[in-house]
Amino acid sequence: MAVASRRPRVGVMGGTFDPIHNGHLVAASEVAQSFDLDEVIFVPTGRPWHKNVVTPAEHRYLMTVIATASNPRFTVSRVDVDRDGTTYTIDTLRDIHRNRPDAELFFITGADAVAQIFNWKDVEELWSLAHFVAVSRPGHPLSVSGLPPQDVSLLEVPALAISSTDCRSRVSRGFPVWYLVPDGVVQYITKHHLYRSIA
Ligand SMILES: Nc1ncnc2c1ncn2[C@@H]1O[C@H](COP(=O)(O)OP(=O)(O)OP(=O)(O)O)[C@@H](O)[C@H]1O
Numbered sequence: 001m002a003v004a005s006r007r008p009r010v011g012v013m014g015g016t017f018d019p020i021h022n023g024h025l026v027a028a029s030e031v032a033q034s035f036d037l038d039e040v041i042f043v044p045t046g047r048p049w050h051k052n053v054v055t056p057a058e059h060r061y062l063m064t065v066i067a068t069a070s071n072p073r074f075t076v077s078r079v080d081v082d083r084d085g086t087t088y089t090i091d092t093l094r095d096i097h098r099n100r101p102d103a104e105l106f107f108i109t110g111a112d113a114v115a116q117i118f119n120w121k122d123v124e125e126l127w128s129l130a131h132f133v134a135v136s137r138p139g140h141p142l143s144v145s146g147l148p149p150q151d152v153s154l155l156e157v158p159a160l161a162i163s164s165t166d167c168r169s170r171v172s173r174g175f176p177v178w179y180l181v182p183d184g185v186v187q188y189i190t191k192h193h194l195y196r197s198i199a
């Protein structure tokens with residue numbers, strides 16, 4: 001008797017990743033475990049419309065590659081970095097869908113990001129391209145209010161009160177970011193003199 005094969009289940013972890021930190025990695029790992037994902041694709045943004053100044057995309061992309069290299073289920077995509085113009089998740093998901101038409105997609109966001117989702121471009125179409133998984137984040141209530149419950153799942157993950165803003169601030173003040181970001185990312189930040197003058 002033929003056994004029906006299941007579609008690959010693929011997570012999409014979008015972020016500015018300026019820099020990528022252990023909060024991002026734990027969130028992706030927990031969603032992969034809970035939703036039986038075969039892969040999580042990390043997608044560093046190119047030019048986010050909702051953030052003022054960000055570090056050049058190539059640095060953020062390379063730090064993401066370094067941070068995810070040891071996990072066989074984690075990969076990194078350049079779709080947002082290589083696309084011209086402003087980065088929107090609707091384009092991210094269309095591109096990933098084009099590259100992986102067989103896959104069932106799960107877009108991963110933190111509680112703070114999902115709370116803003118009604119400001120995102122073409123929000124109604126987002127639900128048709130991916131299931132959304134919102135993870136808990138210290139300091140931000142995790143809520144589904146106004147979101148379609150069949151398309152958005154909520155997941156409690158280990159609480160790591162880490163933000164990229166705080167990592168940048170620590171580096172600029174001469175404080176360590178060891179154990180907040182992966183070792184290779186600490187070394188990359190040091191080698192390329194990132195965040196020295198950011199308050
Ligand atoms: N500590 C954390 N726990 C859970 N989710 C997180 C955490 N940090 C970030 N996220 C989620 O990861 C995604 C990418 O986040 P992003 O790259 O903007 O990092 P950030 O720490 O929020 O950055 P910044 O401080 O610069 O705004 C978002 O969906 C965000 O909600």
Ligand SMILES: O=C(O)c1ccc[n+]([C@@H]2O[C@H](COP(=O)([O-])O)[C@@H](O)[C@H]2O)c1
Binds near residue numbers: 087121
């Ligand atoms: O599509 C949009 O309009 C949109 C608006 C804000 C954020 N996003 C996406 O949400 C993800 C997390 O954003 P951020 O700012 O927390 O890094 C990232 O993939 C962004 O491209 C997308």
